[in-house]
Amino acid sequence: MARILIVYSTVDGHTREICNRLRGIIEAQGHQVTLKPLAETADADLEPCDRIVVGASIRYGKHRPALVEFIQRNAAVLNRKPSAFFSVNVVARKPGKNRPDTNPYVRKLLRKIAWRPGEVAVFAGKIDYPRYSAVDRMVIRFIMWLTGGPTDPKAVVEFTDWREVEAFGSLIARM
């Protein structure tokens, strides 16, 4: 049995939902999983774990600066243990941008950081217009209009392929 820490950075909770699905899969394989939001994770939490998973969503073209700082600060311990990273964004709903090596946000992050996660994934996220502020709704609807996505201001659309999430969970359980 391995002790696996999953650290996540979310704004609207979808990355946390993905983490919950991962936890279910990994625990079913007999491992112990701790799920923690990035803001509540101390650097000292990493050392006692056998494996570390980090998941984060994209907002306005970027992973949050606190995520990048966390990774850079802890690159040595992250590189020393079996580890995995996943990104959540809606660009990943596009067939040509749905893999770590074709998703622009994952490519950019991996170029920037000193951590080399053993496993990397990218999952298409969720659009939830009713949840957004008026400004965010307007901007995201405009981007969706430009890129052929949903524009109905009442739309809630989940692009996530949960079978892919589950397959990633199985991979982490075997890592």
Ligand SMILES: Cc1cc2nc3c(=O)[nH]c(=O)nc-3n(C[C@H](O)[C@H](O)[C@H](O)COP(=O)(O)O)c2cc1C
């Ligand atoms: C204000 C806002 C900005 C976003 N910007 C981007 C973006 O630049 N690129 C992208 O692919 N997805 C973008 N998204 C989509 C989110 O990545 C997607 O909704 C994801 O599921 C959010 O995950 P979270 O709930 O864990 O934060 C944006 C969403 C919002 C609400």
